[in-house]
């Protein structure tokens with residue numbers, strides 16, 4: 384996550400506190416605090432909408448899209464908490480004038496927005512809700528944000544909309560609404576490049592799809608991903624996939640593992656020649672050649688590393704790549720990565736096949752790389768979250784700091800750690816000695 388982006392969100396959310404508490408002649412500080420929380424929630428929700436647009440500048444300011452979605456989630460959760468307190472602490476002030484039908488409507492819409500958002504925020508952090516339903520809860524959230532903005536504009540408050548405090552939050556509301564409207568546009572109206580399916584190849588338990596540009600190709604770097612819409616096959620819902628190959632001729636390759644409904648259906652409906660729309664490139668999972676590296680790929684997490692391996696310069700420092708697979712026959716692009724490693728003396732490939740009883744751990748990485756060398760390495764990871772967490776916990780014992788550990792989330796939708804919390808509580812209960 385880019386600290387500049389996080390600072391920007393925090394600073395812009397705190398600024399109205401300064402605007403409100405310097406208002407002349409306002410004595411009810413408690414109500415003022417509650418009003419500030421209302422403004423802060425609107426600003427955070429506006430950022431949430433802006434972050435989800437996937438517009439070019441968003442990644443530049445906030446970091447890779449996978450982290451942008453994490454920021455988007457937390458902006459929503461903090462906004463929700465602020466609204467709850469805003470609703471609990473009385474924000475009404477005396478002497479602001481008489482109520483009208485409009486101010487009453489604004490009040491009602493504020494309530495609707497509060498309870499609606501409460502339900503939707505809870506639903507949206509529940510990772511068990513199927514993606515296609517979850518997507519709709521997110522769309523509805525934008526409508527509730529508009530209700531919240533209406534509440535802000537027309538409710539009685541100690542400043543006018545033309546005052547700096549009104550204008551400042553008003554601009555955020557307008558930007559958030561514009562971002563929401565942008566997100567409502569049909570996918571075909573979003574900027575994307577047109578490609579055609581050039582080849583379909585089964586590789587291990589995945590399908591490699593090679594795409595050739597119909598006109599101008601996108602300029603992707605090794606490690607980046609696109610959001611693909613297989614429009615020609617009737618499967619137009621856009622899904623993110625890393626580029627497992629980036630051709631000098633503008634061709635791209637993605638490798639898809641059947642992990643759910645869409646990805647299981649895809650091999651049955653894709654045909655050579657069909658149209659594909661590619662949005663992107665996205666992502667900040669980039670190859671840097673400054674120091675020795677360890678790459679850890681888990682299963683289909685190999686895709687960005689395939690592009691990295693191809694792009695690895697002959698004079699780059701040594702790379703130890705650990706490719707964790709269930710079995711060799713099920714490993715996508717195994718022969719290809721072995722071929723690249725054979726041709727590049729600085730790429731040392733280690734296959735870790737769980738089906739053969741092998742397990743990757745910080746210890747086994749240190750055994751291959753050398754404990755001293757490992758402490759100086761940059762470690763890059765793409766694969767299952769459980770493996771990542773286990774390495775993040777154990778690698779610091781070998782001198783690999785959190786700053787040296789980089790990873791790509793293969794999941795835009797992340798929870799708030801409730802499953803982990805429940806597992807931790809259960810584990811503690813299990814470990815507690817039984818009472819006599």
Ligand SMILES: Cc1cc2nc3c(=O)[nH]c(=O)nc-3n(C[C@H](O)[C@H](O)[C@H](O)COP(=O)(O)OP(=O)(O)OC[C@H]3O[C@@H](n4cnc5c(N)ncnc54)[C@H](O)[C@@H]3O)c2cc1C
Nearest residue numbers: 514621622623624625639640643644645646686793794796
């Ligand atoms: C940055 C990134 C790169 C990825 N690269 C690859 C890759 O190279 N190869 C590969 O096989 N997989 C990759 N994935 C994962 C792939 O996008 C999902 O497996 C796929 O979208 C699942 O769709 P489904 O409907 O088959 O599965 P479902 O069971 O419906 O979903 C499985 C999970 O995928 C997520 N998901 C589903 N639909 C979407 C969507 N439209 N947009 C975003 N997320 C969605 C959901 O959060 C869900 O938890 C990548 C994901 C990300 C975020």
